[in-house]
Amino acid sequence: MYSYIPPVDDYRFLLNEVLGFDRAMAEIGKEVDADLAATVLEEAGKMCAERLHPLNREGDEQGSRLIDGEVHTPEGFAEAYREFAQAGWASLSADPAHGGQGLPFILQLWLDEMISATNLSFGLFPGLTRGAYEAIAAHASDDLKAAYLPRMVSGEWTGAMALTESGAGTDLALLKTKAEPKGDGSYAVTGTKIFISSGDHDFGGNIVHLVLARLPDAPPGVKGISLFLVPKFLPDADGGFTLRNTLSVGALEKKMGIHAQPTCVMNYDGATGWLVGEPHRGLAAMFTMMNAERLMVGIQGLGIAGAAYTQAAGYAKERLQGRSADGSRGPVAIVEHADVRRMLLSIRAFVEAGRALAGWTALQLDRAHAHPDAGERAKSDALVALLTPVVKAAFTDFGFESAVQAQQVFGGHGYIREWGMEQFVRDARIAQIYEGTNGVQAMDLVGRKLPLAGGAVVEGFFAQIVQDLQAAASIPQAADVARRTGQALELLRGATASLRGAGVDATGAAAVDYLRLFALVSMGWMWTRMAAAAAGGDTPLHGAKLAVADFFARRMLPQAQALAAGIAEGEGPVMALAADAF
Numbered sequence: 347m348y349s350y351i352p353p354v355d356d357y358r359f360l361l362n363e364v365l366g367f368d369r370a371m372a373e374i375g376k377e378v379d380a381d382l383a384a385t386v387l388e389e390a391g392k393m394c395a396e397r398l399h400p401l402n403r404e405g406d407e408q409g410s411r412l413i414d415g416e417v418h419t420p421e422g423f424a425e426a427y428r429e430f431a432q433a434g435w436a437s438l439s440a441d442p443a444h445g446g447q448g449l450p451f452i453l454q455l456w457l458d459e460m461i462s463a464t465n466l467s468f469g470l471f472p473g474l475t476r477g478a479y480e481a482i483a484a485h486a487s488d489d490l491k492a493a494y495l496p497r498m499v500s501g502e503w504t505g506a507m508a509l510t511e512s513g514a515g516t517d518l519a520l521l522k523t524k525a526e527p528k529g530d531g532s533y534a535v536t537g538t539k540i541f542i543s544s545g546d547h548d549f550g551g552n553i554v555h556l557v558l559a560r561l562p563d564a565p566p567g568v569k570g571i572s573l574f575l576v577p578k579f580l581p582d583a584d585g586g587f588t589l590r591n592t593l594s595v596g597a598l599e600k601k602m603g604i605h606a607q608p609t610c611v612m613n614y615d616g617a618t619g620w621l622v623g624e625p626h627r628g629l630a631a632m633f634t635m636m637n638a639e640r641l642m643v644g645i646q647g648l649g650i651a652g653a654a655y656t657q658a659a660g661y662a663k664e665r666l667q668g669r670s671a672d673g674s675r676g677p678v679a680i681v682e683h684a685d686v687r688r689m690l691l692s693i694r695a696f697v698e699a700g701r702a703l704a705g706w707t708a709l710q711l712d713r714a715h716a717h718p719d720a721g722e723r724a725k726s727d728a729l730v731a732l733l734t735p736v737v738k739a740a741f742t743d744f745g746f747e748s749a750v751q752a753q754q755v756f757g758g759h760g761y762i763r764e765w766g767m768e769q770f771v772r773d774a775r776i777a778q779i780y781e782g783t784n785g786v787q788a789m790d791l792v793g794r795k796l797p798l799a800g801g802a803v804v805e806g807f808f809a810q811i812v813q814d815l816q817a818a819a820s821i822p823q824a825a826d827v828a829r830r831t832g833q834a835l836e837l838l839r840g841a842t843a844s845l846r847g848a849g850v851d852a853t854g855a856a857a858v859d860y861l862r863l864f865a866l867v868s869m870g871w872m873w874t875r876m877a878a879a880a881a882g883g884d885t886p887l888h889g890a891k892l893a894v895a896d897f898f899a900r901r902m903l904p905q906a907q908a909l910a911a912g913i914a915e916g917e918g919p920v921m922a923l924a925a926d927a928f
Contacts, residue, residue, distance in 0.1 A: 347403070347657065347764075347765055347766045348656060348657055348660040348661075349395065349399075350394065350395040350399045350463060350464050350653060350656065351395070351656055352387070352388070352390070352391025352392070352394065352395060352460055353391075353459075353460075353652060353701070354384060354387055354388045354391055355887060356698065356701060356887075357383075357384060357387050357456055357701075358380070358384045359876075359879070359887060359891075360701065360702055360705050360876075361380040361383055361384060361705075362380050363879040363880075363882075363883070364702060364705075364872075364875050364876055364879045365452075365702070365705050365706060365709060367379075367380045367383060367452070367709075368380055370709050370712070370713070371450065373713070373717060374712055374713060374715075374716035374717050374718075375716065375718070376448075376450060376712070376716065378449060378450055383450070383452075383453055386438075386449065386453055387453060387456055387457070387460075390435065390453075390456075390457045390460055391460055393430070393433065393435065394460040394461055394463070394464040394465075395464065397426055397429065397430075398426060398461060398464040398465040398468055399464035399465065401420070401422045401423060401426060401465055401468065401606075402464060402465040402466075402467075402468075402606075402766075402769070403763075403766055403769065404420060404421065404422070405419075405420035405422075405423060405465065405467055405468070405605070405606030406467070406603075406605045406606055406769050406773075407605075407763075408420035408421060408605075408606070409605035409606060410547075410598060410605070410606060410607065410608035411598070412595060412597065412598045412608075415594060415595060416546070416548070416595075417545075417546040417547050417548060417595055417598070417608045417610070418548050419547050419548055419549070419606065419608065420606045423468060423547075423549075423606065424547070424548050424549045424550070426468065427468070427471060427472075427501070427549045428549065428550075430472065430501065431500060431501025431502065432501075434447065435457065435472070435501075436472050436475065436476075436499065436500065436501030437499045437500060437501065438453060438454050438457060439451050439453065439454035439476075440476070440479065440499040441483065441499075444479075444483065444491070444495040444496055444499045445495075445496045445499045445500055446499050450708070450709070450712050451708045451709075451711045451712050451715075452705050452708035452709055452712065454476075454708070455641065455642075455645055455704050455705070455707075455708040456701075456704070456705065456708075458473065458642055458645045458646075458649070459645050459648055459649040459652065459701065459704070460649065461473075461649070462645060462646040462648070462649025462650060462653075463649035463650065463652050463653035464649075464653065465606075466604055466607075466646055466649070466650065466773045467604045467605070467606035467607035467773070468606065468607075469646070469649075470543050470544055470604070470607050471504055471544050471547065471549070472501065472504075473639070473642045474504070474505050474506055474507060474543060474544045474639070475498055475501070475503075475504045475505040475544075475554075476505075476638065476642075477505065477507060477635040477636075477638045477639045477642070478498065478505025478506065478507060478554055478556050478635060479495060479498045479499060479505060480634055480635060480638050481556055481573070481622065481631055481632065481634045481635035482494060482495060482498075482554075482556075482575065482622060483495060484631070484634045485573070485622050485623035485630075485631040485634065486575065486620075486622045486623070487620075490575055490620055490622070493581070494554055494575065494577070497551070497552070498554060502551045502552075503551045503552040503553065503554060504544060504547070504549065504551065504552075504553050504554070505544070505553070505554045505555075505556065506542055506543065506544045506545050506553060506554070506555045506556070507542070507543075507555075507556050507632070507635055507636075507639070508539040508542050508545070508555050508556065508557040508558065508576075508612055508614075509521075509539070509558050509632065510539060510540050510541045510542075511523065511537065511538065511539055511540060512538070512540055516782070516783065516786055518558065518568055518571060518629065519566070519567040519568045521558055521559075521560065521571060522537060522560070523535065523536065523537025523538075523539065523557065523558065523559040523560065523614065524536050524537060524559055524560055524561075524562075525559040525560065525561055525572060525574055525619065525621075526562060526616075527561075527562075528618070531620070532618050532619065532620055533559075533561075533574055533618070533619050533620065533621065534616040534617070534618065534619075535557055535559050535574055535576050535614045535616070535617045535618075535619045536614055536615060536616050536617075537557075537559060537614050538596065538611065538612065538613050538614070539557070539611070539612045539614070540599070540611050540612075541599060541609060541780070542555075542609065542610045542611070542612045543607055543608075543609050543610075543780070544607070544608065545595060545608060545609070545610030545612045546578070546595045546608055546610055546612075547608055552577050552578055552579045552587050553577070553578040554575060554576075554577050554578075555575070555576040555577070555578070555593065555612070555619075556573060556574070556575060556576075556622065556632065556635065557573070557574045557575075557576045557614065557619060558571050558572070558573060558574075558628050558629075558632060559571070559572060559574055559619075559628075560572065561625055561626070564625075564626055565626065568629055569626060570626055571626065571628040571629050572621060572623075572625050572626055572627070572628040573621070573622040573623055573627075573628035573629075573631045573632050574619035574620060574621060574622060574628075575619055575620045575621075575622050576591065576593060576614060576617050576618070576619035577591060577619075578590070578591055578593065579591060580618055591617050591618055592614070592615045592616050592617045592618070593612060593613065593614045593615070593617040594612075594613050594615070595608075595610045595611065595612060595613075596610075596611040596612070596613045597610070597611040598610060598611075599611065601776070602772050602775055602776070603769070603771075603772030603773040603774070603775055603776055604772075604773050604776055636781060636782070637731075637734055639781045640734050640735070640737070640738040640781050640782065640787070641704075641707070641711075641734055641737055641738065643738050643742060643777050643780065643781045644704070644737035644738040644739075644740075644741035644742060644777075645704060645737075645741065646741075646742065646745070646774075646777045647741040647742035647743070647744065647745025647746065647774060647777045647778075648697065648700045648701065648704060648741050648745060649745075650745050650748070650749055650770050650773060650774045650777075651693055651696060651697050651700070651744065651745040651748035651749065651752075651774075652697045652701075653770065654693065654748055654749045654751075654752035654753070654767065654770045655690065655693040655694055655697055655748065655752060657752060657765065657766065657767065657770075658689070658690060658693070658751075658752035658753075658755040658756065658767075659681070659690055659694075661755060661756055661759075661765070662679065662680050662681035662686050662690060662755055663679050663681050664679065665679065665680045666678065666679060666680075667680050668680070668683060670682060671684075680755070686755055688901070689751040689752070689754060689755055690755065691894060691897045691901070692748070692751060692901075692902065693748040693751055693752060694894055695869075695873075695894050695897055695898040695902055696744045696745075696748055696869070696902075697748070698876070698891075698894060699869035699870075699872045699873050699876075699898065700741055700744065700869065702872040702875070702876060703733075703737070703868055703869060703872050704737065704741075706872070707729075707730060707733050707734075707737060710726040710727075710729045710730050710733075711726070711730050713726035714726040714727035714730055725806070728798055728799065728803045729803065729806075729807060731795060731798065731803075732791075732795045732798065732803050732804060732807060733807075733868075735787035735788065735790045735791040735795060735861065736787075736791060736861060736864055736865050736868065738781065738782070738784070738787050739778075739784035739787035739788055739791075739861055739865075740861060740862060740864075740865030742774070742777035742778045742784060743778060743784060743862070744865075745774050745777060746771070746774040746775055746777070746778055749767070749770040749771045749774040750771055752767060752770065753767040753768065753770070753771055784858070784861075785857070785858060787861065788857035788858045788860065788861040789853065789854060789857045791857065791860070791861050791864065792845055792853045792856065792857045792860055792861075793853055793857075796842060796845065796846070797846075801846065804842060808835065808838075808839060811831075811835060811867070811868075811871045812832070812835070814828075814871060814874060814875055814878075815828040815829075815831055815832050815835070815871070815874055816828075817878070818874045818875070818877065818878040821877075821878050821881050822881070823877055823878075823880070823881035823892055824874055824877035824878040824881055824895070826896070826899060827870070827873055827874050827877045827895050827896065827898070827899040828874045828877075828878075830870065830899040830900070830903050831867065831870030831871060831873070831874050831899065831903065833906075834863075834866060834867045834870055834903050834906035835867050835870075837863065837906050837907065837909075837910040838863050838864060838867045838906070838910075840910065841856070841860055841863060841909075841910055841913045841914075842860075844856075844913065844914065845860065845913075849917075851917040851920070851921050852916055852917045854917070854920075855916065855917040855919075855920040855921070856912075856913045856916075856917075859909045859912050859913050860909075860913055862905075862909055863906055863909040863910060863913070866902065866903055866905060866906050866909075867906065869898065870898065870899065870903050873894075873895040873898050873899065874895075876891050876895060877891065877892055877895040879891075880892050880895070
């Protein structure tokens with residue numbers, strides 16, 4: 347396996363030449379410039395390459411184990427996590443009011459990319475902690491915030507999210523876990539949750555579970571769900587957290603991938619917890635965490651795709667097989683063969699556009715939190731809401747496809763453990779499933795996000811794309827990418843119009859294709875911006891950007907035509923076969 351190479355040069359290009367980072371920071375009053383941001387990312391890349399990457403394969407082979415009711419993570423994980431926290435990476439983007447560094451979220455998201463590229467199982471520990479932190483910060487009482495947030499931000503404590511039950515997955519209306527008032531402001535939480543990532547570990551410190559449960563007077567369905575903070579350790583009389591709560595790990599799930607991550611069956615046996623937010627409003631509070639996690643999961647797909655590309659490109663330049671196209675030389679490096687180049691370029695075209703789109707989305711999140719104008723905050727918040735299901739679903743779909751393509755570059759060597767490609771494929775698969783399956787994300791986009799503000803949010807997004815396409819049309823090196831992206835955008839606009847007011851079956855049949863079409867147009871937009879920026883440079887990086895932009899526009903963007911044609915056929919072909927005929 348080749349060493350991990352952090353994409354710091356690409357980050358610098360995006361910060362300085364594509365995303366207008368310095369201007370964006372000035373607008374929201376953050377004293378961070380592109381040079382400082384790149385320095386932070388460079389140090390983060392070193393940590394990922396030198397500390398996390400070497401643990402990835404060994405962690406996969408060892409896996410987490412449950413011994414006498416206690417979780418033991420693979421060798422080296424506990425030490426690496428403590429180093430990670432002590433170095434300040436756990437607090438990177440958290441609010442300084444809770445001990446965080448307050449750095450822009452774009453740095454957090456790109457840190458997540460590098461963590462996912464080097465050790466996806468490890469990345470779930472800080473990622474879930476950050477999501478729990480955000481839910482508590484947004485909805486919990488001041489007392490709970492003061493007691494829990496500083497140590498979660500520092501990394502001393504971690505977090506977990508406990509939603510799923512054996513009979514309640516996507517349909518949380520079927521949830522059965524109960525919470526009984528204890529008369530002192532706390533509640534006794536009883537029930538069993540499954541698929542709980544980071545539910546327990548051996549890192550030391552507390553583990554803060556956010557648990558969905560029903561109060562005794564809860565109405566049926568999702569309107570009767572409340573959210574509770576249930577820690578592994580409870581406060582004692584001296585203010586320390588030494589009293590073991592009545593929650594336990596019943597089993598560790600046996601999984602296809604992310605073996606190093608302890609995915610737990612959690613039993614809550616009258617465990618003490620405290621209400622977060624209002625009674626029966628638990629889903630609203632939990633979705634603060636879920637939306638943050640969905641962006642993180644999308645970045646997991648991006649990270650694995652980037653890491654898989656690095657391995658496959660290195661192998662393709664060294665593996666000698668076959669003769670040159672004109673037959674004059676042989677054996678030649680397989681990177682000379684057109685089909686191998688097609689696979690590598692397909693991965694790279696997604697990774698670099700995805701990285702840019704993730705950065706743009708993260709800057710919108712920074713604006714939503716810190717812009718001085720309330721109207722601008724609301725506008726950016728709506729754009730993040732629109733793009734969250736796209737980032738989650740499209741990035742993980744393309745990420746899994748990229749891992750498979752990278753594995754294919756290796757041929758038979760990709761199927762054995764030696765090169766690590768089969769682990770990328772196994773690990774990438776879960777990202778399409780957890781935090782809301784990608785089909786659910788697509789239906790969220792079509793059913794909930796397109797109608798935002800009467801359709802004004804998505805139309806505003808399209809208008810922003812058009813503005814950039816028009817600006818790029820006058821730049822010869824970017825004009826063709828802009829033109830082709832504009833054609834795909836018109837197909838997307840037509841599909842958007844056709845789905846307004848459509849029935850449940852019509853939207854369900856179209857949703858997945860629509861989301862992929864939306865993602866292709868969004869990536870075409872990013873490639874247009876990158877090509878326009880690269881046209882003014884003369885380095886190898888700039889030349890490569892123009893070549894990959896051309897590949898994306900001419901070989902990947904044409905998929906938009908087939909997707910639009912399928913959407914136009916409606917639900918008829920999908921619903922025609924009787925249910926009992928399957």
